[in-house]
Amino acid sequence: MFSSNIIVLGLRVAQFTLAFVVLGLSAYISNWYHVDTMSPPPAQVGWLLFVSLFTIISIGVLEGLPRFAPRFFHPYAALSLEFSNALFYFAGFIALSTFMSKLLFCRGTVCGAARADVAFGIFEFLLWVASTVLTSRDVFKKGIRRSNNTQAPLGAPPMKEAPAP
Structure with a gap:
């Protein structure tokens, strides 16, 4: 059976890869609106652009912080970041699919790109x-456990109280 860390790592790779796919598709649609039409791109496309960039940054934080700065990593913050990404993508694909359903016609490569973006x-x-379910399972099963190590950082001796004058 696979370890939970291996599964989460596989999810992160897939999330990172698909974030670049969504970024490219949304950028293509936005560019088409800027170049070929007189109207600005729909806000839904801009939202998916933002969400894909937010995902790339989130994955950097979720994977980098526990490895390189574990003191600044908090499990509940990681859980809220994961939940935010899920919520943002839910809002993004629902909004874009609703926008597409109200179009009178949809053809060409930009329409195919918008469908693929959804x-x-x-x-x-x-x-x-x-990944939110896996993280929440780990967080609520383990809870927040801080180290009881009271030693000073970098192995320095602990401070001693000065005698009262």
């Missing part, structure tokens, strides 16, 4: 829900 947004949502 599909990859759904996949990202599902991946973030899975």
Whole structure:
């Protein structure tokens, strides 16, 4: 049976890869609106652009902080970051699919890119829900356990109280 860390690492790789896919598709749609039409791109596309960049930064924080700065890592903050990503992708793919359903016609490569953007947004949502469930299971099973180590950092001797004058 696989370890939970291996599964989470696989989810992170998939989330990171699909974030770049969503970023590229959303950028293509936004560029098409800027170049070929007189109207600005829909806000839904801009939202998915933001969410994909937020995902890339979140994965850096979720994977880098426990390894390189464990004192600044808090399990509940990680859980809220995971939940935020799932919620953002849910809002993004629902909003874009609702926008697409109200179009009178949809054809060409930009329409295919928008449909693919919705599909990859759904996949990202599902991946973030899975990692949120795994993280919440670990957080609520283990709880917050801080080290009881009272030794000074870098092995320095502990401070002693000065005698009263």
